[in-house]
Amino acid sequence: EDQVTQSPEALRLQEGESSSLNCSYTVSGLRGLFWYRQDPGKGPEFLFTLYSAGEEKEKERLKATLTKKESFLHITAPKPEDSATYLCAVQAGNSGYALNFGKGTSLLVTP
C-alpha cells in the first residue's frame, strides 16, 4: 500500500532560521511528487512537481529535492508570511491520477 509520511507534524522557526521539512514515501512506481502550501481556510496552492531522484526545484526561499525514498522542502531565511501548512503528495503508477497526500507539516515563523 502506498504511504506518504511527513515530518515534523509542526515546526516553529524564528524569522531567518533556515530548516527542512521531510516527506518519506513508499509507492509502486512514482510518477510524480508534489508540494503544496495550504493557508487556513483555503485550498492547497501548488508549489513544485518533482519526477525523478536527484531533481531539484527552487522558488524564492523554497527549494525542493527528491531521492528514491524521500523529498525535502528546504526553507532558507524564512519570513512570517511563509507560515502555512506544507503538504506533500505522490502520484503512483498503480493509483491512476489521484494524489496520495501526507498529513502535512504546520510551519509557524515568528518575527
Added chain:
Amino acid sequence: GAGVSQSPSNKVTEKGKDVELRCDPISGHTALYWYRQSLGQGLEFLIYFQGNSAPDKSGLPSDRFSAERTGGSVSTLTIQRTQQEDSAVYLCASSPKSGSYNEQFFGPGTRLTVL
C-alpha cells in the same frame, strides 16, 4: 485568469438530509478531481473525471456519495442521507489534461457540517 471556484463555501445540514456541492474548474481544464479533508486527516481522494466520464470512482466512501460532470465543465458532488462523519472540507481540483505530470489546481473548498 479565474481559478477553481466552489459553492457554497459553507454548508450546515441536519443528519439525514441530502446535500449538493458544486465545482467550476478552470476554463479549458479537462480533468477534474474531488477530495475530502477531515480534521486531523490528510486529503483523501474521492473521484476523478476526464471530460464527463468518471474512470476512477475508487475513493467514494459509500453509495451515498455520487458525482456528475456536465458539458465537460461544472461538477456536482451529491451526498445523500448525510451522516455526522461526512463533516469535512470538500475540495475540488482541475488540471489541463489527464495523465501524470499534470499539476492539480485546487479550489477554496466547501466546509460541510452535519449536525
